[in-house]
Amino acid sequence: MCALLALEPALMAQELPTLGEAGGEDLSPLEERRYGEEIMQQYIRRSPEYLDDPETIEYINQLGYQLVAASAARNIDFEFFVLRDPTINAFALPGGFIGVHTTLILMAQNESELASVLGHEIGHIQQRHLARSLARQRDSAMIAMGSVLLALLAARSGGGQGSQAALALGQAAAISRQLSFSRDNEREADRVGFQILVDAGFDPQGMADFFTRMQQGTRAYASMAPAYLQNHPLTEERIADMQARIRSAHTHQHADSLDFQLIRARLHVLQDESTQGVRDQLTNFTDQVVHHSAVSDTAAYYGIALSNLKLKQPGPALEAAQAARRSTSVPSAMLDDIVSLASYEAARNDAEREAVLKLARETATHFPLSRSVAMQYTDMLQRAHHHAQAIAYLREQLALSHNDPDYYNFLAISYAALDQKTLQHQATAELYLLLGSTPAAVEQLQLARKVADADFYTMTEVDARLRQLTALAREEREEAKNNAGRGP
Numbered sequence: 101m102c103a104l105l106a107l108e109p110a111l112m113a114q115e116l117p118t119l120g121e122a123g124g125e126d127l128s129p130l131e132e133r134r135y136g137e138e139i140m141q142q143y144i145r146r147s148p149e150y151l152d153d154p155e156t157i158e159y160i161n162q163l164g165y166q167l168v169a170a171s172a173a174r175n176i177d178f179e180f181f182v183l184r185d186p187t188i189n190a191f192a193l194p195g196g197f198i199g200v201h202t203t204l205i206l207m208a209q210n211e212s213e214l215a216s217v218l219g220h221e222i223g224h225i226q227q228r229h230l231a232r233s234l235a236r237q238r239d240s241a242m243i244a245m246g247s248v249l250l251a252l253l254a255a256r257s258g259g260g261q262g263s264q265a266a267l268a269l270g271q272a273a274a275i276s277r278q279l280s281f282s283r284d285n286e287r288e289a290d291r292v293g294f295q296i297l298v299d300a301g302f303d304p305q306g307m308a309d310f311f312t313r314m315q316q317g318t319r320a321y322a323s324m325a326p327a328y329l330q331n332h333p334l335t336e337e338r339i340a341d342m343q344a345r346i347r348s349a350h351t352h353q354h355a356d357s358l359d360f361q362l363i364r365a366r367l368h369v370l371q372d373e374s375t376q377g378v379r380d381q382l383t384n385f386t387d388q389v390v391h392h393s394a395v396s397d398t399a400a401y402y403g404i405a406l407s408n409l410k411l412k413q414p415g416p417a418l419e420a421a422q423a424a425r426r427s428t429s430v431p432s433a434m435l436d437d438i439v440s441l442a443s444y445e446a447a448r449n450d451a452e453r454e455a456v457l458k459l460a461r462e463t464a465t466h467f468p469l470s471r472s473v474a475m476q477y478t479d480m481l482q483r484a485h486h487h488a489q490a491i492a493y494l495r496e497q498l499a500l501s502h503n504d505p506d507y508y509n510f511l512a513i514s515y516a517a518l519d520q521k522t523l524q525h526q527a528t529a530e531l532y533l534l535l536g537s538t539p540a541a542v543e544q545l546q547l548a549r550k551v552a553d554a555d556f557y558t559m560t561e562v563d564a565r566l567r568q569l570t571a572l573a574r575e576e577r578e579e580a581k582n583n584a585g586r587g588p
Protein backbone atom coordinates (compact mmCIF):
# COMPACT_ATOMS: atom_id res chain seq x y z
CA MET A 101 0.00 0.00 0.00
CA CYS A 102 3.02 2.24 0.31
CA ALA A 103 4.26 1.63 -3.22
CA LEU A 104 3.97 5.22 -4.30
CA LEU A 105 6.35 6.46 -1.67
CA ALA A 106 8.73 3.53 -1.60
CA LEU A 107 11.88 3.93 0.43
CA GLU A 108 15.02 4.78 -1.48
CA PRO A 109 17.32 1.78 -2.03
CA ALA A 110 20.00 3.10 0.32
CA LEU A 111 17.51 3.00 3.16
CA MET A 112 16.73 -0.61 2.54
CA ALA A 113 20.20 -1.79 3.53
CA GLN A 114 19.63 -5.12 5.21
CA GLU A 115 20.92 -4.74 8.69
CA LEU A 116 20.44 -7.86 10.69
CA PRO A 117 18.50 -7.52 13.88
CA THR A 118 20.76 -7.73 16.88
CA LEU A 119 19.67 -9.20 20.14
CA GLY A 120 21.57 -7.05 22.58
CA GLU A 121 24.01 -8.38 25.12
CA ALA A 122 24.50 -12.01 25.89
CA GLY A 123 23.39 -12.79 29.37
CA GLY A 124 21.31 -15.95 29.44
CA GLU A 125 18.31 -14.12 30.87
CA ASP A 126 14.92 -14.17 29.18
CA LEU A 127 14.33 -11.41 26.72
CA SER A 128 12.34 -8.61 28.31
CA PRO A 129 8.93 -8.07 26.71
CA LEU A 130 10.25 -4.79 25.28
CA GLU A 131 13.33 -6.44 23.73
CA GLU A 132 11.17 -9.21 22.33
CA ARG A 133 8.76 -6.72 20.79
CA ARG A 134 11.56 -4.67 19.24
CA TYR A 135 13.12 -7.78 17.78
CA GLY A 136 9.79 -8.93 16.37
CA GLU A 137 9.08 -5.47 14.94
CA GLU A 138 12.47 -5.49 13.19
CA ILE A 139 11.78 -8.88 11.62
CA MET A 140 8.38 -7.61 10.47
CA GLN A 141 9.78 -4.40 9.00
CA GLN A 142 12.88 -5.81 7.38
CA TYR A 143 11.58 -9.09 6.06
CA ILE A 144 7.90 -9.87 6.40
CA ARG A 145 6.12 -6.70 5.28
CA ARG A 146 8.51 -6.38 2.34
CA SER A 147 8.13 -9.94 1.14
CA PRO A 148 5.95 -10.48 -1.93
CA GLU A 149 3.99 -13.12 -0.02
CA TYR A 150 2.83 -10.63 2.60
CA LEU A 151 -0.87 -10.15 1.86
CA ASP A 152 -1.33 -6.38 2.00
CA ASP A 153 -5.10 -6.63 1.82
CA PRO A 154 -6.99 -4.43 4.31
CA GLU A 155 -10.06 -6.74 4.46
CA THR A 156 -8.02 -9.85 5.19
CA ILE A 157 -5.81 -8.09 7.74
CA GLU A 158 -8.87 -6.68 9.49
CA TYR A 159 -10.61 -10.06 9.61
CA ILE A 160 -7.66 -12.06 10.94
CA ASN A 161 -6.96 -9.44 13.60
CA GLN A 162 -10.60 -9.33 14.69
CA LEU A 163 -10.66 -13.10 15.05
CA GLY A 164 -7.27 -13.08 16.77
CA TYR A 165 -8.35 -10.41 19.23
CA GLN A 166 -11.49 -12.33 20.21
CA LEU A 167 -9.08 -15.02 21.38
CA VAL A 168 -6.54 -12.66 22.92
CA ALA A 169 -9.33 -11.04 24.96
CA ALA A 170 -10.07 -14.46 26.49
CA SER A 171 -6.39 -15.16 27.26
CA ALA A 172 -3.95 -14.12 29.94
CA ALA A 173 -1.98 -12.28 27.26
CA ARG A 174 -4.48 -9.41 27.04
CA ASN A 175 -1.78 -6.86 27.85
CA ILE A 176 0.37 -7.84 24.85
CA ASP A 177 -0.03 -6.01 21.52
CA PHE A 178 -0.66 -8.79 19.04
CA GLU A 179 -0.47 -8.39 15.30
CA PHE A 180 -1.87 -11.10 13.05
CA PHE A 181 -0.87 -11.23 9.39
CA VAL A 182 -1.42 -13.46 6.36
CA LEU A 183 1.10 -14.82 3.85
CA ARG A 184 0.08 -15.95 0.38
CA ASP A 185 1.49 -19.46 0.48
CA PRO A 186 0.47 -22.87 -0.90
CA THR A 187 1.54 -24.72 2.25
CA ILE A 188 -0.53 -25.14 5.37
CA ASN A 189 1.17 -23.31 8.19
CA ALA A 190 0.91 -20.82 11.03
CA PHE A 191 3.69 -19.53 13.23
CA ALA A 192 4.51 -17.08 15.98
CA LEU A 193 7.37 -14.59 15.82
CA PRO A 194 8.86 -12.83 18.85
CA GLY A 195 6.79 -9.98 20.28
CA GLY A 196 3.24 -11.13 19.50
CA PHE A 197 3.36 -11.34 15.70
CA ILE A 198 1.40 -14.32 14.39
CA GLY A 199 1.46 -15.33 10.72
CA VAL A 200 -1.07 -17.56 8.96
CA HIS A 201 -0.78 -18.96 5.44
CA THR A 202 -3.69 -18.38 3.04
CA THR A 203 -3.95 -22.12 2.40
CA LEU A 204 -4.52 -22.82 6.08
CA ILE A 205 -7.45 -20.38 6.11
CA LEU A 206 -8.86 -21.98 2.96
CA MET A 207 -8.49 -25.47 4.39
CA ALA A 208 -10.32 -24.67 7.63
CA GLN A 209 -13.93 -25.79 7.26
CA ASN A 210 -15.27 -23.65 10.04
CA GLU A 211 -14.18 -20.68 12.09
CA SER A 212 -13.47 -22.76 15.21
CA GLU A 213 -10.88 -24.75 13.26
CA LEU A 214 -9.05 -21.58 12.25
CA ALA A 215 -9.42 -20.17 15.78
CA SER A 216 -7.89 -23.33 17.26
CA VAL A 217 -4.66 -22.78 15.30
CA LEU A 218 -4.50 -19.11 16.37
CA GLY A 219 -5.25 -20.11 19.97
CA HIS A 220 -2.30 -22.49 20.01
CA GLU A 221 0.07 -19.80 18.69
CA ILE A 222 -1.27 -17.27 21.21
CA GLY A 223 -0.53 -19.95 23.80
CA HIS A 224 3.16 -19.98 22.79
CA ILE A 225 3.33 -16.22 23.18
CA GLN A 226 1.37 -16.07 26.43
CA GLN A 227 3.74 -18.65 27.94
CA ARG A 228 6.74 -16.72 26.55
CA HIS A 229 8.21 -19.77 24.83
CA LEU A 230 9.95 -17.71 22.15
CA ALA A 231 11.47 -15.30 24.63
CA ARG A 232 12.99 -18.23 26.48
CA SER A 233 14.26 -20.09 23.46
CA LEU A 234 15.70 -16.87 22.00
CA ALA A 235 17.49 -16.08 25.25
CA ARG A 236 19.12 -19.52 25.24
CA GLN A 237 20.48 -18.90 21.76
CA ARG A 238 21.22 -15.24 22.18
CA ASP A 239 25.00 -15.39 21.81
CA SER A 240 25.76 -16.97 18.50
CA ALA A 241 22.96 -18.85 16.86
CA MET A 242 20.61 -15.90 16.89
CA ILE A 243 23.02 -13.57 15.16
CA ALA A 244 22.64 -15.91 12.18
CA MET A 245 18.92 -16.00 12.57
CA GLY A 246 18.35 -12.72 10.76
CA SER A 247 20.22 -13.97 7.71
CA VAL A 248 18.45 -17.30 7.88
CA LEU A 249 15.06 -15.58 7.95
CA LEU A 250 16.10 -13.48 4.98
CA ALA A 251 17.14 -16.59 3.06
CA LEU A 252 13.93 -18.31 4.02
CA LEU A 253 11.85 -15.49 2.61
CA ALA A 254 14.02 -15.34 -0.51
CA ALA A 255 13.47 -19.04 -1.02
CA ARG A 256 9.73 -18.58 -0.55
CA SER A 257 9.51 -15.84 -3.14
CA GLY A 258 11.30 -18.11 -5.61
CA GLY A 259 13.89 -15.38 -6.16
CA GLY A 260 16.90 -17.56 -5.40
CA GLN A 261 18.56 -19.49 -8.21
CA GLY A 262 20.78 -22.55 -8.33
CA SER A 263 23.15 -22.88 -5.43
CA GLN A 264 21.67 -19.80 -3.81
CA ALA A 265 18.28 -21.46 -3.68
CA ALA A 266 19.78 -24.67 -2.35
CA LEU A 267 21.57 -22.71 0.33
CA ALA A 268 18.34 -20.92 1.21
CA LEU A 269 16.47 -24.17 1.52
CA GLY A 270 19.11 -25.62 3.80
CA GLN A 271 18.81 -22.53 5.94
CA ALA A 272 15.04 -22.77 5.86
CA ALA A 273 15.33 -26.18 7.46
CA ALA A 274 17.71 -24.70 10.01
CA ILE A 275 15.30 -21.95 10.93
CA SER A 276 12.34 -24.23 11.29
CA ARG A 277 14.45 -26.27 13.72
CA GLN A 278 15.46 -23.12 15.58
CA LEU A 279 11.93 -21.84 15.79
CA SER A 280 10.41 -25.14 16.77
CA PHE A 281 9.65 -25.59 20.40
CA SER A 282 10.25 -28.40 22.83
CA ARG A 283 7.57 -31.02 23.29
CA ASP A 284 6.81 -29.56 26.69
CA ASN A 285 6.24 -26.20 25.03
CA GLU A 286 3.89 -27.77 22.49
CA ARG A 287 1.94 -29.56 25.18
CA GLU A 288 1.61 -26.33 27.12
CA ALA A 289 0.50 -24.35 24.03
CA ASP A 290 -2.11 -27.04 23.32
CA ARG A 291 -3.45 -26.82 26.86
CA VAL A 292 -3.46 -23.01 27.02
CA GLY A 293 -4.79 -22.72 23.45
CA PHE A 294 -7.64 -25.08 24.25
CA GLN A 295 -8.68 -22.99 27.26
CA ILE A 296 -8.51 -19.78 25.24
CA LEU A 297 -10.65 -21.35 22.52
CA VAL A 298 -13.34 -22.47 24.97
CA ASP A 299 -13.31 -19.19 26.93
CA ALA A 300 -13.69 -17.21 23.70
CA GLY A 301 -16.80 -19.25 22.84
CA PHE A 302 -15.46 -21.38 20.00
CA ASP A 303 -16.09 -25.09 19.56
CA PRO A 304 -12.95 -27.00 20.67
CA GLN A 305 -13.96 -29.95 18.52
CA GLY A 306 -12.57 -27.73 15.75
CA MET A 307 -9.05 -28.35 17.01
CA ALA A 308 -9.36 -32.13 16.84
CA ASP A 309 -11.13 -32.05 13.46
CA PHE A 310 -8.58 -29.79 11.90
CA PHE A 311 -5.57 -31.77 13.10
CA THR A 312 -7.14 -35.02 11.96
CA ARG A 313 -7.85 -33.63 8.52
CA MET A 314 -4.34 -32.24 8.21
CA GLN A 315 -2.94 -35.65 9.02
CA GLN A 316 -5.19 -37.33 6.47
CA GLY A 317 -4.14 -34.68 3.96
CA THR A 318 -0.50 -35.53 4.60
CA ARG A 319 -1.10 -39.19 3.96
CA ALA A 320 -3.16 -38.58 0.84
CA TYR A 321 -0.89 -36.08 -0.86
CA ALA A 322 2.77 -36.14 0.06
CA SER A 323 3.25 -32.85 -1.78
CA MET A 324 0.80 -31.14 0.56
CA ALA A 325 2.76 -32.25 3.63
CA PRO A 326 1.72 -29.42 5.87
CA ALA A 327 4.65 -27.44 7.12
CA TYR A 328 2.66 -27.00 10.29
CA LEU A 329 2.95 -30.67 11.14
CA GLN A 330 6.73 -30.55 10.80
CA ASN A 331 6.89 -28.16 13.72
CA HIS A 332 3.86 -29.67 15.41
CA PRO A 333 4.15 -33.43 15.10
CA LEU A 334 0.83 -35.04 15.85
CA THR A 335 1.48 -37.76 18.33
CA GLU A 336 -1.16 -40.20 19.50
CA GLU A 337 -0.68 -38.64 22.89
CA ARG A 338 -1.42 -35.15 21.60
CA ILE A 339 -4.68 -36.23 19.97
CA ALA A 340 -5.71 -38.27 23.01
CA ASP A 341 -5.09 -35.24 25.26
CA MET A 342 -7.23 -33.13 22.95
CA GLN A 343 -10.10 -35.61 23.00
CA ALA A 344 -9.97 -35.92 26.79
CA ARG A 345 -10.14 -32.16 27.18
CA ILE A 346 -13.11 -31.95 24.82
CA ARG A 347 -15.01 -34.58 26.86
CA SER A 348 -14.46 -32.77 30.14
CA ALA A 349 -14.97 -29.21 28.93
CA HIS A 350 -18.24 -27.35 28.94
CA THR A 351 -18.43 -26.64 25.24
CA HIS A 352 -20.90 -25.25 22.79
CA GLN A 353 -21.52 -25.00 19.10
CA HIS A 354 -20.18 -21.92 17.40
CA ALA A 355 -21.88 -20.38 14.39
CA ASP A 356 -19.41 -19.12 11.81
CA SER A 357 -19.40 -15.38 11.21
CA LEU A 358 -20.45 -14.14 7.79
CA ASP A 359 -17.01 -12.53 7.51
CA PHE A 360 -15.36 -15.97 7.77
CA GLN A 361 -17.23 -17.11 4.65
CA LEU A 362 -16.60 -13.84 2.83
CA ILE A 363 -12.87 -13.86 3.59
CA ARG A 364 -12.53 -17.41 2.32
CA ALA A 365 -14.24 -16.39 -0.94
CA ARG A 366 -11.95 -13.37 -1.10
CA LEU A 367 -8.80 -15.46 -0.53
CA HIS A 368 -9.82 -17.92 -3.24
CA VAL A 369 -9.65 -14.97 -5.63
CA LEU A 370 -6.53 -13.30 -4.16
CA GLN A 371 -4.61 -16.59 -3.93
CA ASP A 372 -3.94 -16.50 -7.68
CA GLU A 373 -4.59 -13.13 -9.30
CA SER A 374 -3.56 -14.17 -12.81
CA THR A 375 -6.35 -13.74 -15.38
CA GLN A 376 -6.72 -17.51 -15.68
CA GLY A 377 -6.71 -17.96 -11.90
CA VAL A 378 -9.46 -15.38 -11.46
CA ARG A 379 -11.49 -16.82 -14.36
CA ASP A 380 -11.31 -20.27 -12.75
CA GLN A 381 -12.65 -18.84 -9.50
CA LEU A 382 -15.43 -17.04 -11.33
CA THR A 383 -16.44 -20.39 -12.88
CA ASN A 384 -16.30 -22.14 -9.48
CA PHE A 385 -18.45 -19.57 -7.73
CA THR A 386 -20.92 -19.42 -10.61
CA ASP A 387 -21.27 -23.23 -10.55
CA GLN A 388 -21.92 -23.09 -6.80
CA VAL A 389 -24.75 -20.61 -7.30
CA VAL A 390 -26.23 -22.50 -10.24
CA HIS A 391 -26.12 -25.89 -8.49
CA HIS A 392 -27.07 -24.53 -5.04
CA SER A 393 -23.93 -26.16 -3.66
CA ALA A 394 -22.39 -23.16 -1.91
CA VAL A 395 -21.79 -23.33 1.85
CA SER A 396 -22.91 -19.71 1.79
CA ASP A 397 -24.75 -18.20 -1.19
CA THR A 398 -23.76 -14.76 0.05
CA ALA A 399 -20.08 -15.72 -0.12
CA ALA A 400 -20.48 -17.26 -3.58
CA TYR A 401 -22.09 -14.05 -4.90
CA TYR A 402 -19.33 -12.08 -3.19
CA GLY A 403 -16.76 -14.27 -4.98
CA ILE A 404 -18.48 -13.64 -8.32
CA ALA A 405 -18.52 -9.88 -7.68
CA LEU A 406 -14.85 -9.76 -6.70
CA SER A 407 -13.71 -11.94 -9.63
CA ASN A 408 -15.61 -9.72 -12.05
CA LEU A 409 -14.04 -6.61 -10.53
CA LYS A 410 -10.57 -8.13 -11.01
CA LEU A 411 -11.49 -8.95 -14.61
CA LYS A 412 -12.67 -5.34 -15.12
CA GLN A 413 -16.29 -6.31 -15.75
CA PRO A 414 -18.12 -3.79 -13.56
CA GLY A 415 -21.65 -4.56 -14.81
CA PRO A 416 -21.74 -8.25 -13.78
CA ALA A 417 -19.73 -7.33 -10.65
CA LEU A 418 -22.42 -4.90 -9.52
CA GLU A 419 -25.21 -7.37 -10.21
CA ALA A 420 -23.49 -10.06 -8.09
CA ALA A 421 -22.56 -7.58 -5.32
CA GLN A 422 -26.20 -6.53 -5.04
CA ALA A 423 -27.34 -10.16 -4.98
CA ALA A 424 -24.85 -10.83 -2.15
CA ARG A 425 -26.11 -7.79 -0.20
CA ARG A 426 -29.79 -8.77 -0.70
CA SER A 427 -29.17 -12.38 0.40
CA THR A 428 -28.62 -11.49 4.07
CA SER A 429 -29.67 -8.86 6.58
CA VAL A 430 -26.48 -9.28 8.64
CA PRO A 431 -24.59 -5.96 8.89
CA SER A 432 -21.35 -6.35 6.96
CA ALA A 433 -18.73 -3.79 6.03
CA MET A 434 -17.33 -6.15 3.40
CA LEU A 435 -20.68 -6.46 1.63
CA ASP A 436 -21.44 -2.72 1.78
CA ASP A 437 -17.94 -2.04 0.49
CA ILE A 438 -18.14 -4.34 -2.51
CA VAL A 439 -21.49 -2.82 -3.47
CA SER A 440 -19.99 0.70 -3.42
CA LEU A 441 -16.83 -0.36 -5.22
CA ALA A 442 -18.74 -2.13 -7.99
CA SER A 443 -21.16 0.83 -8.22
CA TYR A 444 -18.22 3.22 -8.53
CA GLU A 445 -16.62 1.16 -11.30
CA ALA A 446 -19.97 0.85 -13.10
CA ALA A 447 -20.83 4.57 -12.78
CA ARG A 448 -21.17 6.27 -16.17
CA ASN A 449 -20.88 9.94 -15.18
CA ASP A 450 -19.96 12.35 -12.37
CA ALA A 451 -23.50 12.50 -10.99
CA GLU A 452 -23.56 8.72 -10.54
CA ARG A 453 -20.10 8.77 -8.99
CA GLU A 454 -21.20 11.47 -6.51
CA ALA A 455 -24.15 9.27 -5.48
CA VAL A 456 -21.76 6.37 -4.85
CA LEU A 457 -19.50 8.59 -2.74
CA LYS A 458 -22.49 9.47 -0.58
CA LEU A 459 -23.18 5.76 -0.12
CA ALA A 460 -19.52 5.09 0.76
CA ARG A 461 -19.61 7.91 3.31
CA GLU A 462 -22.65 6.25 4.94
CA THR A 463 -20.76 2.95 5.15
CA ALA A 464 -17.84 4.78 6.75
CA THR A 465 -20.24 6.26 9.33
CA HIS A 466 -21.78 2.84 10.07
CA PHE A 467 -18.38 1.20 10.54
CA PRO A 468 -16.26 3.98 12.09
CA LEU A 469 -13.55 1.62 13.28
CA SER A 470 -13.13 -0.35 10.09
CA ARG A 471 -9.79 0.41 8.50
CA SER A 472 -10.66 -1.32 5.23
CA VAL A 473 -13.83 0.79 4.87
CA ALA A 474 -11.80 3.94 5.58
CA MET A 475 -9.18 3.01 3.01
CA GLN A 476 -11.69 2.28 0.29
CA TYR A 477 -13.59 5.51 0.98
CA THR A 478 -10.37 7.54 0.87
CA ASP A 479 -9.30 5.86 -2.34
CA MET A 480 -12.64 6.75 -3.96
CA LEU A 481 -12.44 10.38 -2.79
CA GLN A 482 -8.98 10.64 -4.32
CA ARG A 483 -10.03 9.03 -7.57
CA ALA A 484 -12.86 11.58 -7.77
CA HIS A 485 -10.27 14.37 -7.05
CA HIS A 486 -11.98 15.40 -3.79
CA HIS A 487 -8.62 15.96 -2.10
CA ALA A 488 -9.68 18.53 0.49
CA GLN A 489 -12.44 16.18 1.60
CA ALA A 490 -10.00 13.24 1.68
CA ILE A 491 -7.60 15.24 3.88
CA ALA A 492 -10.32 16.21 6.36
CA TYR A 493 -11.48 12.60 6.56
CA LEU A 494 -7.92 11.25 6.98
CA ARG A 495 -7.26 13.73 9.80
CA GLU A 496 -10.32 12.33 11.59
CA GLN A 497 -9.07 8.76 11.06
CA LEU A 498 -5.57 9.64 12.26
CA ALA A 499 -7.05 11.02 15.47
CA LEU A 500 -8.35 7.48 16.11
CA SER A 501 -5.25 5.56 15.02
CA HIS A 502 -2.28 7.85 14.74
CA ASN A 503 0.23 5.16 13.84
CA ASP A 504 -1.09 3.98 10.53
CA PRO A 505 1.44 4.40 7.70
CA ASP A 506 -1.20 3.91 5.00
CA TYR A 507 -3.19 6.94 6.22
CA TYR A 508 -0.04 9.11 6.05
CA ASN A 509 0.63 7.74 2.59
CA PHE A 510 -2.87 8.77 1.43
CA LEU A 511 -2.46 12.14 3.13
CA ALA A 512 0.81 12.80 1.29
CA ILE A 513 -0.87 11.91 -2.03
CA SER A 514 -3.70 14.41 -1.46
CA TYR A 515 -1.35 17.21 -0.33
CA ALA A 516 0.80 16.56 -3.40
CA ALA A 517 -2.30 16.81 -5.62
CA LEU A 518 -3.14 20.18 -4.00
CA ASP A 519 0.51 21.30 -4.37
CA GLN A 520 0.89 21.85 -0.62
CA LYS A 521 4.51 20.81 -0.37
CA THR A 522 5.33 21.45 3.29
CA LEU A 523 2.32 19.42 4.37
CA GLN A 524 3.17 16.72 1.84
CA HIS A 525 6.72 16.35 3.22
CA GLN A 526 5.44 16.51 6.78
CA ALA A 527 3.07 13.58 6.13
CA THR A 528 5.78 11.64 4.28
CA ALA A 529 8.11 12.14 7.27
CA GLU A 530 5.57 10.46 9.58
CA LEU A 531 5.15 7.65 7.04
CA TYR A 532 8.91 6.97 6.93
CA LEU A 533 9.15 7.11 10.71
CA LEU A 534 6.43 4.46 11.00
CA LEU A 535 8.23 2.35 8.40
CA GLY A 536 11.30 2.43 10.63
CA SER A 537 13.54 4.93 8.88
CA THR A 538 14.27 7.93 11.08
CA PRO A 539 16.96 9.43 8.77
CA ALA A 540 14.50 9.48 5.83
CA ALA A 541 11.92 11.17 8.08
CA VAL A 542 14.46 13.83 9.06
CA GLU A 543 15.26 14.45 5.40
CA GLN A 544 11.55 14.97 4.62
CA LEU A 545 11.20 17.47 7.47
CA GLN A 546 14.23 19.37 6.18
CA LEU A 547 12.54 19.56 2.77
CA ALA A 548 9.30 20.68 4.46
CA ARG A 549 11.21 23.50 6.12
CA LYS A 550 12.96 24.53 2.92
CA VAL A 551 9.82 24.91 0.78
CA ALA A 552 7.99 26.65 3.65
CA ASP A 553 4.65 27.05 1.87
CA ALA A 554 2.48 26.44 4.95
CA ASP A 555 1.13 28.69 7.70
CA PHE A 556 3.12 29.79 10.76
CA TYR A 557 1.55 27.19 13.02
CA THR A 558 2.53 24.31 10.71
CA MET A 559 6.08 25.62 10.31
CA THR A 560 6.48 25.72 14.11
CA GLU A 561 5.22 22.14 14.25
CA VAL A 562 7.74 21.09 11.58
CA ASP A 563 10.61 22.75 13.49
CA ALA A 564 9.70 21.03 16.74
CA ARG A 565 9.36 17.64 15.09
CA LEU A 566 12.64 18.09 13.23
CA ARG A 567 14.51 18.75 16.49
CA GLN A 568 12.89 15.72 18.06
CA LEU A 569 13.66 13.33 15.21
CA THR A 570 17.21 14.63 14.68
CA ALA A 571 17.93 13.70 18.29
CA LEU A 572 16.30 10.31 17.79
CA ALA A 573 18.36 9.63 14.65
CA ARG A 574 21.54 10.49 16.59
CA GLU A 575 20.61 8.07 19.38
CA GLU A 576 19.90 5.32 16.87
CA ARG A 577 23.28 5.86 15.17
CA GLU A 578 25.09 5.61 18.47
CA GLU A 579 23.21 2.48 19.44
CA ALA A 580 24.05 0.87 16.08
CA LYS A 581 27.73 1.81 16.53
CA ASN A 582 27.79 0.25 20.01
CA ASN A 583 26.17 -2.95 18.76
CA ALA A 584 28.63 -3.20 15.86
CA GLY A 585 31.56 -2.63 18.24
CA ARG A 586 30.51 -5.53 20.40
CA GLY A 587 30.36 -7.83 17.41
CA PRO A 588 29.42 -11.47 17.22
Ligand SMILES: [Zn+2]
Nearest residue numbers: 220286289332
Ligand atom coordinates in the same frame (compact mmCIF):
# COMPACT_ATOMS: atom_id res chain seq x y z
ZN1 LIG B 1 3.26 -25.02 18.50
